[in-house]
Amino acid sequence: MHYLLAKNLYGGNRIKRNLKWFVCLMVFVGIVASPLFMAAPASADKLSKAIEQGINDGKIDKKAEPGFLGIPGAPKVNYILGFLWAIWVGWIFSTVGAFGGIMAGVGHITIFGLGDYAKDFGKGYPMNKLVTDSIRVSNQWLVGLSGLISSTNYYRMGRLVAPLGMCLAIGGVGGSWLIPDLTAGKISLKAYIGYFGIAVLVLGIILLRETTKGGQAKRKKAKEAATAFEKESKKGGETTQGVKVLQGSWTLMFIALAVVVASALWANLAGEAKWVAYILALIGWGLTFFVGTIRFTFFGVEFKFKAFIPMLGGIFIAALASFLGVGGGFLYVPFLTSVAGLPMFLVAGTSGLVVLVGMIVSIFSYMVGKGVPVQWGFIGAELVGIFIGSMIGPRTSKYIPDIWLKRLFVVLAFYVGIRYITKGFLGFSIVPPF
């Protein structure tokens, strides 16, 4: 026991090094390996097979001009519209934050006309599945990028709670391959739109609560408390104290993580005997129950948590995030602040790490395992638009009070949410355009 404690107390550097290598490996897999396989026969085969079937069934005109992903007769993605939409997304990212991811999704589904095109093929049709999955992956590329930036920055600052991130990732890695596996190709764009709408509406309700009188009063009170503790801060002058892990079985955590990563790789690459992947995922999750309690200090304050709680949270969040093709960030943050009660700096870095790991596995699952293609030129135009929007945002946000920005997004969230829910589940929108 003493040996274990001493190992955990003094083994920080080794663990940090291991974590560094682990993150490097995941980034390598995500950045190098995924695109590497993307050009492999799997994606070309899947696309050409879907096109062939469409031609044979008379749903695709062979002679029509190629559009999205080179599919004959598919809508030609309007890059200028995509670029302008991305400026709007960049503006939101730089003024209010997280809602930008949702808006990127809205662009992929509605603005570029891909949603209606996919829907025309009918439920369960290969081309419908392919376009739906391609939209998801396009969203995930943008989200994965945000996770990469966040975890790199916070790793450098020593603000990552590695054991917490690992336990979340143990749940998350399994969740993010299991859900694409269970739903990719089985869920039509119509249903995907409906679920996406529910997520947007929930976000709208949360935002609305913040803009009510009660929400504003709470905020005012928080600001007053903050001012009181500002004075304390000047007296104390303590500013730099990183995370120190006191207790937790690293060996078991690494084994559990390795087992769930192996389950994801088996599921994506082996193709046959899928049950092995399911068993590996279950073993990884089961091992987390034996890790016990993890204790660490930050700024001299002690925090502790049972390892299996973030693991369960990770399964649920990654499953939902991967299913919707949006980042889990907007769910990890409330989980880590409310359930785990962690300070902001730890939440930021830790959730970034989990989002990154989850998105890498999810992108890998779709692009390698399922052979889903993406249109590079389109992502390029979006990135240019986003950074231009990010330069406009700071210049305009000072003229718009925070509360009005929030109200604007409440209206947008309700509109988008109701439109997508009714379109997805009823087949028509109850808000214009119908």
Place this chain on the structure above:
Amino acid sequence: MDFVSGFVETIDYFLIAPYRWSGNPVIGWWTGTTILAVWAALLGKLTIALVFRVNRSHIKETVGEMAQRHSQSMNALKAGDRTAYKAINKLANEAFGKSFFLQVAMASASLWPIPCALAWLQIRFSSIRFSLPFDIPLIGNSVGYSFIFIPIYILARILLGKIKIRKAHNP
């Protein structure tokens, strides 16, 4: 013709030139792709530098607010005021969200040349497969253009970073 296709076709002549310098297709491929990766890395670096310059004061402001709220929340926690800690921590998270997504949006400034370069490579080389000395299960013994381009791009980024650090050490 759409915006990106028009753009890549205009610069096609410029990008393909290094591929033809040597007259040997294999040497040409490596030279051309390396130069393309260096261009992509350089362009990305230049754009991100421009964006940081333009947004400097705003970044300073958002990062400052985030750090301030953080230290306030930690002080509340140390003082044992759990309710105040939770409330201030929420403000800190909000400040973080703003600063983080601003930086995410700005970071796209450094990455936009990658998909553009990949889109050009797709037009030029999508039908060509590069042989591997070994066989990878499910992948086969050949790979696409992105397998070569992305590692070279990462190398170019690392080397460009090193040049910058050296310059900083030896002005």
